[in-house]
Amino acid sequence: MSFVVEVEHRFRAVQGLVSPVRARHGLPLLPAGGGVEVVVTAGVAFDDEQLTERGWFFDTDAAAITLRGHCAELEARPWTELFAFRPTFELVARHLHAALARKLPQLSFVEIRDVTFGVTTRYHRPRD
Numbered sequence: 001m002s003f004v005v006e007v008e009h010r011f012r013a014v015q016g017l018v019s020p021v022r023a024r025h026g027l028p029l030l031p032a033g034g035g036v037e038v039v040v041t042a043g044v045a046f047d048d049e050q051l052t053e054r055g056w057f058f059d060t061d062a063a064a065i066t067l068r069g070h071c072a073e074l075e076a077r078p079w080t081e082l083f084a085f086r087p088t089f090e091l092v093a094r095h096l097h098a099a100l101a102r103k104l105p106q107l108s109f110v111e112i113r114d115v116t117f118g119v120t121t122r123y124h125r126p127r128d
Contacts (some may be wrong), residue, residue, distance in 0.1 A: 002048045007063045008041040009071045015087060016080030020084035040074075042067050042100055045108035045125075046062075058105065063071060066103050070096060089114065093123035101125070 012035040046057040079087035083095070089112045097110040111122040 002046070002049045003057070005045045005057070005060060006041050006043045007060055007067055008039050009067045010037065010039045010065070011071055011075040012036065013038045013074050013090075014078040016078035019086065022127075036114050038074075038114060039111075039113040040067065040071050040096065041109075041113070042104060042107060043109045043111070044104055044106050046080040046106055063104055066100065070099055089119070089121035090123070093121050097123045097125070 015036040022049040029105060042063065044058060044063070050057050073082060074092070078091060083092070085095075086089050093110050093112050096112075097107065101107045107123050107125060109124045111120060
């Protein structure tokens, strides 16, 4: 692929999981209901020959609206209340990728960056 265009959305999220590692090492825990700043990024990959006469492959404004819509739920309630699975960043990134892939052609990856703790999790499109 020649291009990867990234669209991102920043918000505060409450994952709702307790960190046994932080507790074991005496590191401060998030207060109950306390959130972290996260950035969710969706990357779309495409080739030169897929550029339209307008010089683009897809409408990034529409993609930003789609991404924001999918993140609204993640912003609204603790993740432990939203998912039947344990909402690790890995599993949530995979879940978002599956949901967004239906709306964003050639979605290459979804990334969740925990800005508060400086951790990034990226789920790549499965190889064909």
